[in-house]
Amino acid sequence: MDLLRDTLNSKDKREDLTQKVFLRCMAITRNREEARDLAQETIMKGLERINQFDGRHLNAWLGMIAKNTYIDKTRKKTYTYTDKITKKQEKIARENLPGDLPELSQESHEEGILIGIDLEACIEKLEDEEREIIALLPVSSNDEMAEELEISSSNLRVKVFRVRNKLAECLEMAA
Amino acid sequence: MNDQDKILLSSYLDNSLSAEETKHIEELIGQDEAALNYLNNLKEINNRVNSYFEDSLNSKEAKEFGVFMDSLAEEKENPLIQSLKKFIFPQAILGYALSGLLFFNIGSIQYAGNSSEDNFLAEFSYGDPIVNSYLKYRGLDQDETDKYIKETLDQMVDEKIALAEITYGSQPYSIEIKEQLLNKNNFDCYEGSVISNQTAKTFLFCKSQDSSSLILN
Numbered sequence: 373m374d375l376l377r378d379t380l381n382s383k384d385k386r387e388d389l390t391q392k393v394f395l396r397c398m399a400i401t402r403n404r405e406e407a408r409d410l411a412q413e414t415i416m417k418g419l420e421r422i423n424q425f426d427g428r429h430l431n432a433w434l435g436m437i438a439k440n441t442y443i444d445k446t447r448k449k450t451y452t453y454t455d456k457i458t459k460k461q462e463k464i465a466r467e468n469l470p471g472d473l474p475e476l477s478q479e480s481h482e483e484g485i486l487i488g489i490d491l492e493a494c495i496e497k498l499e500d501e502e503r504e505i506i507a508l509l510p511v512s513s514n515d516e517m518a519e520e521l522e523i524s525s526s527n528l529r530v531k532v533f534r535v536r537n538k539l540a541e542c543l544e545m546a547a
Numbered sequence: 548m549n550d551q552d553k554i555l556l557s558s559y560l561d562n563s564l565s566a567e568e569t570k571h572i573e574e575l576i577g578q579d580e581a582a583l584n585y586l587n588n589l590k591e592i593n594n595r596v597n598s599y600f601e602d603s604l605n606s607k608e609a610k611e612f613g614v615f616m617d618s619l620a621e622e623k624e625n626p627l628i629q630s631l632k633k634f635i636f637p638q639a640i641l642g643y644a645l646s647g648l649l650f651f652n653i654g655s656i657q658y659a660g661n662s663s664e665d666n667f668l669a670e671f672s673y674g675d676p677i678v679n680s681y682l683k684y685r686g687l688d689q690d691e692t693d694k695y696i697k698e699t700l701d702q703m704v705d706e707k708i709a710l711a712e713i714t715y716g717s718q719p720y721s722i723e724i725k726e727q728l729l730n731k732n733n734f735d736c737y738e739g740s741v742i743s744n745q746t747a748k749t750f751l752f753c754k755s756q757d758s759s760s761l762i763l764n
Contacts, residue, residue, distance in 0.1 A: 529555075
């Protein structure tokens, strides 16, 4: 059964998938342009490899493709900068590639800008899975997300709670 | 308020509690000010995070991805076009004999076929699209989208180019002429699609030497 093809041919399902894939790619890349490119590549790879899909969780399967594609790309980028690189250096490079915060001038330290930058910086500090959870929460039901992550609903509750607490701590709010 | 209550307060925001749990939490926030403050703080964080990701869904990049996804759908044909085709190509209804008689009687209409296997756009180029950009003025009530789509279609037919990308204000539109439905002397009708904002519309565009007409559905 070609679930991906069926999903693409149904307007409602396609729109739902569009949002979820884009948000997941946003969570991975933290950059809109990179998210768009990664999302498109993910769908194209999904269509090419549809025979490898076990038919269970389409979003989770596409999420895996997106992650692997991003890791491959990041690795390539890293090797562009240096011929010989240790795993530790690669990890540091990966952490610093997208979403690096620019140094702000004194004038741009306006409250509105800072709030947005703070939140981005705090989201940046989350683990990959935590970022995905928080990105997909507005467009997924808890049951759906628990099923995709292959965890129980109560476990998901704890994870969501922890992510919110981390963000609260990061934003120095007394939650 | 213990840790379990804090977890339930977080889930309360997501409407994922059972009736019993909801009752417990609503009682708790009614009695315990610390619990209410905790919930309000969580709400604030949640709103900020949601708006951060929702903003990205309204971005140009998300819309471009939406257009890409729409382009992958195997579009179902618009009922208007189907009816028109049945009228122009009555084989499906009346059979080949009757359609032969019809075409014998009405003369030498060269119709462009109703089979997607026929390539009646052979003269058209699928290479670089026509790219047009139209300014949208603030305060102008009238939406001139159709006018600019029609203008671009005129250009596409004149230049025999099947694809176009236009921008009206900040809104991008992808236009594709997919099939020629009718071709008689200097009168041509084409079917195709306009994709914008994650939605695809079907058009019927007819053009003579002096004028043209667009039905967008």
